[in-house]
Amino acid sequence: MPNASIYYQQREPSPLQQIWLHMSANPFALAALYTLALLLLMMVCSAWLTPFSPDQQFADSISQPPSWHEQGQIRFLFGTDDLGRDLLSRIMAGSVYSLGYPLLAVVIAALIGIPIGAWAGMSRGVQSSALNHFLDVINSIPSLLLALLVIAILGPALQNVMLAIVVVLIPQFIHSVHSAIYDERYQDYVMASRLNGCSRWYILTRVIFPNITAPLVMQVTLALSTAIFDIAALGFLGLGVQAPAPEWGTMLARSLEHVYLSPWTMILPGFALFLTLLSINVLGDSIRAAIQERVRSA
Amino acid sequence: MTEPLLQIQQVSKSYYHKTGWFRGRRTLALEPISFALQAGETLAIMGETGSGKSTLAKIIAGVEVPSSGQVLLRGEVLEPHNYRQRCKHIRMIFQDSLRSLNLQTSIGQQLLEPLRFNTALDPQEQQQKVIATLRQVGLLPEHFNFYPHMLSSGQQQRVCIARAIILEPQIIVADEAFVALDPSIRAQIINLILDLQEDMGISFIFISHSAEIVKHVADKILIMHHGKLVEFGTTEALLSNPQQQLTKLLLGVE
Numbered sequence: 263m264p265n266a267s268i269y270y271q272q273r274e275p276s277p278l279q280q281i282w283l284h285m286s287a288n289p290f291a292l293a294a295l296y297t298l299a300l301l302l303l304m305m306v307c308s309a310w311l312t313p314f315s316p317d318q319q320f321a322d323s324i325s326q327p328p329s330w331h332e333q334g335q336i337r338f339l340f341g342t343d344d345l346g347r348d349l350l351s352r353i354m355a356g357s358v359y360s361l362g363y364p365l366l367a368v369v370i371a372a373l374i375g376i377p378i379g380a381w382a383g384m385s386r387g388v389q390s391s392a393l394n395h396f397l398d399v400i401n402s403i404p405s406l407l408l409a410l411l412v413i414a415i416l417g418p419a420l421q422n423v424m425l426a427i428v429v430v431l432i433p434q435f436i437h438s439v440h441s442a443i444y445d446e447r448y449q450d451y452v453m454a455s456r457l458n459g460c461s462r463w464y465i466l467t468r469v470i471f472p473n474i475t476a477p478l479v480m481q482v483t484l485a486l487s488t489a490i491f492d493i494a495a496l497g498f499l500g501l502g503v504q505a506p507a508p509e510w511g512t513m514l515a516r517s518l519e520h521v522y523l524s525p526w527t528m529i530l531p532g533f534a535l536f537l538t539l540l541s542i543n544v545l546g547d548s549i550r551a552a553i554q555e556r557v558r559s560a
Numbered sequence: 561m562t563e564p565l566l567q568i569q570q571v572s573k574s575y576y577h578k579t580g581w582f583r584g585r586r587t588l589a590l591e592p593i594s595f596a597l598q599a600g601e602t603l604a605i606m607g608e609t610g611s612g613k614s615t616l617a618k619i620i621a622g623v624e625v626p627s628s629g630q631v632l633l634r635g636e637v638l639e640p641h642n643y644r645q646r647c648k649h650i651r652m653i654f655q656d657s658l659r660s661l662n663l664q665t666s667i668g669q670q671l672l673e674p675l676r677f678n679t680a681l682d683p684q685e686q687q688q689k690v691i692a693t694l695r696q697v698g699l700l701p702e703h704f705n706f707y708p709h710m711l712s713s714g715q716q717q718r719v720c721i722a723r724a725i726i727l728e729p730q731i732i733v734a735d736e737a738f739v740a741l742d743p744s745i746r747a748q749i750i751n752l753i754l755d756l757q758e759d760m761g762i763s764f765i766f767i768s769h770s771a772e773i774v775k776h777v778a779d780k781i782l783i784m785h786h787g788k789l790v791e792f793g794t795t796e797a798l799l800s801n802p803q804q805q806l807t808k809l810l811l812g813v814e
Contacts, residue, residue, distance in 0.1 A: 277664065277707075450660040453623055454723070457652055458674040459644040472664035557663045557709055 375435025
């Protein structure tokens with residue numbers, strides 16, 4: 263049907279709708295979004311969705327191949343490991359450790375890091391540069407190494423891993439928010455708002471913050487993939503989540519011993535890890551691109 | 561003679577460049593300068609690049625803090641960091657209109673900003689005031705929900721003018737606000753400003769390179785060179801009897 267109203271009649275889509283429109287034009291972004299949504303749903307509902315308990319051992323079907331293999335059984339969709347535990351249940355339950363805990367760590371780090379970064383970005387002089395250089399020192403140490411250091415002091419346990427990762431992520435958040443705000447605060451539009459007599463709080467939250475969403479999204483993406491990777495790596499090294507818990511990194515470490523006999527015990531958790539990291543990175547990058555695209559396209 | 565609207569008293573500005581850990585070099589961008597402006601007058605500041613004219617405009621608008629001296633409005637000292645005191649009387653139009661608008665906020669929200677912080681109007685009245693101001697500068701109420709990148713450069717400049725006049729100030733400072741516009745739009749914007757000046761009795765301080773605009777618009781002209789005031793007088797006086805060579809060059813007088 264032809265649109266009779268030609269001029270200024272259609273409602274302008276809101277910024278969020280525009281970002282969604284830009285993002286939904288990209289098939290990779292949508293695929294990543296749906297994959298991540300499925301993974302999150304699986305994580306939240308893993309307690310009810312898993313066919314078996316992740317620790318339940320089936321003595322009659324040890325090292326059962328996946329169901330699509332000719333010796334596989336449909337009862338164990340992804341097969342079983344060397345102790346006869348259902349791999350599908352373990353991967354689903356493991357998403358709580360490998361996706362849920364990193365998410366929690368990123369949320370905590372963001373809640374602490376963003377306000378400090380904002381404060382650092384709005385302050386000036388010695389206060390700002392001292393904080394900045396101190397953070398540069400922390401940022402120069404690789405995150406996994408710093409996490410290892412924390413573990414070495416506190417001992418391997420899940421809560422220590424969480425603490426280590428939060429401690430590692432906070433400086434990264436502070437640094438990215440600080441530099442993003444620093445880049446924006448001398449722009450003309452901030453000066454214009456200052457000349458409008460706006461309060462500092464208003465300038466920070468309503469004027470500057472909407473303009474730093476792109477670097478913020480990128481930082482969250484980076485932090486989330488770092489956290490997932492670090493938890494898996496520490497689990498793999500035996501320093502993180504301890505053995506019977508179905509964490510993906512720990513499962514990978516255990517599967518090393520019989521990778522020739524039952525390769526699926528390595529491939530499937532590894533694939534889950536790969537899929538999670540890939541979808542997070544693709545999604546984060548597409549959101550950032552969509553935010554920038556919104557302003558650029560007239 | 562009545563008290564002048566704006567008085568600039570011995571205002572100077574120097575910048576400090578750090579060259580080492582403790583050493584630094586001080587450059588004087590603006591040497592102590594004094595002049596006065598009457599209500600309703602239009603002042604044009606002219607000069608070469610780097611002559612300190614932009615610094616002077618920024619100090620008057622409150623963007624920059626003077627190193628010494630003070631700015632008086634009707635005998636009242638304007639404090640450098642008190643933006644609320646200043647913005648009710650002096651407003652600024654920036655050189656680059658798109659960069660002075662927040663790209664992530666709608667035009668309406670940006671025009672509500674000064675009202676929210678400086679007036680006692682309720683939200684309904686603020687909304688009406690913004691729409692009235694949009695009409696005043698030749699935009700439509702529909703532009704309330706637009707974002708800056710959806711407008712043309714002339715419309716963006718009109719939004720900046722709307723932001724400058726919405727608090728009904730006594731002085732508007734424009735820092736080369738017409739440079740980026742093409743001639744026909746520039747003429748429109750200048751006529752718009754002249755109309756607003758007539759309606760609202762605003763004094764207008766503007767920086768321009770164009771002798772034609774200055775002759776057309778200005779009541780007084782201030783010529784600057786290397787941070788110093790070279791010549792200051794009414795447009796007729798400077799056009800008919802320029803004292804300095806630079807004045808002749810800038811105004812194109814034989």
